[in-house]
Amino acid sequence: MNIDQSKIPQATAKRLPLYYRFLKNLHSSGKQRVSSAELSDAVKVDSATIRRDFSYFGALGKKGYGYNVNYLLSFFRKTLDQDEITKVGLIGVGNLGTAFLHYNFTKNNNTVISIAFDVDENKIGTEIGGVVVYHLDELEQHLPEDVTVAILTVPAHVAQSITDRLIAKGIKGILNFTPARLNVPDEIRIHHIDLAVELQSLVYFLKHYPNE
Numbered sequence: 001m002n003i004d005q006s007k008i009p010q011a012t013a014k015r016l017p018l019y020y021r022f023l024k025n026l027h028s029s030g031k032q033r034v035s036s037a038e039l040s041d042a043v044k045v046d047s048a049t050i051r052r053d054f055s056y057f058g059a060l061g062k063k064g065y066g067y068n069v070n071y072l073l074s075f076f077r078k079t080l081d082q083d084e085i086t087k088v089g090l091i092g093v094g095n096l097g098t099a100f101l102h103y104n105f106t107k108n109n110n111t112v113i114s115i116a117f118d119v120d121e122n123k124i125g126t127e128i129g130g131v132v133v134y135h136l137d138e139l140e141q142h143l144p145e146d147v148t149v150a151i152l153t154v155p156a157h158v159a160q161s162i163t164d165r166l167i168a169k170g171i172k173g174i175l176n177f178t179p180a181r182l183n184v185p186d187e188i189r190i191h192h193i194d195l196a197v198e199l200q201s202l203v204y205f206l207k208h209y210p211n212e
């Protein structure tokens with residue numbers, strides 16, 4: 001089935017990796033089908049939302065049967081490009097950046113940080129989690145063309161100028177951990193991650209929806 005991915009709402013698209021991870025576990029434990037209630041329980045998304053999400057993928061689920069795990073898995077693999085490895089560049093090998101290099105997403109999916117940059121001479125030339133750290137001055141020279149995504153874990157005041165250079169070099173998506181609001185052309189995608197906001201939202205939900 002061909003699915004026009006631009007028709008999948010963003011909120012649904014954001015839940016895909018969550019579903020994918022759980023289905024992969026189910027698959028490796030030998031399960032062939034799963035109900036929306038089971039999924040709901042595991043990924044903590046209500047089952048009406050799951051049914052709506054899955055209807056976008058043409059997975060309608062049958063009453064009393066549930067969803068076919070293999071079908072869903074192959075769909076997610078294609079949609080999330082899990083058959084391809086997405087290479088990621090990391091800029092800023094400090095507290096956060098170092099943690100990401102050690103973690104390097106190996107257990108989750110096929111994204112991998114393949115190169116890192118910093119300006120600290122003590123870090124240049126070292127290898128962290130198997131990834132070599134280059135000087136930012138060498139960004140244009142060393143950032144490979146197949147790296148299309150970057151993670152920004154630098155101080156906020158240098159974030160915009162680095163972003164401009166990354167875009168000039170062909171980066172299409174940036175996961176921004178800095179507090180800086182970045183100006184980018186429309187075709188560049190920025191996801192901004194702020195733990196303080198996430199925590200506040202958690203506290204808000206605990207306070208206002210304590211029983212859900």
Ligand SMILES: NC(=O)c1ccc[n+]([C@@H]2O[C@H](COP(=O)([O-])OP(=O)(O)OC[C@H]3O[C@@H](n4cnc5c(N)ncnc54)[C@H](O)[C@@H]3O)[C@@H](O)[C@H]2O)c1
Nearest residue numbers: 092093094095096118119153154155156177178193194195
């Ligand atoms: N989003 C969040 O939830 C969250 C949480 C903590 C920190 N942060 C932010 O993430 C960023 C990194 O935090 P941290 O604790 O890892 O900081 P850090 O100071 O430990 O690391 C910053 C790194 O960037 C390097 N750097 C400085 N200027 C650079 C440049 N021009 N080019 C390349 N590298 C450069 C430094 O040498 C250092 O290694 C900060 O902007 C911080 O505010 C965000």
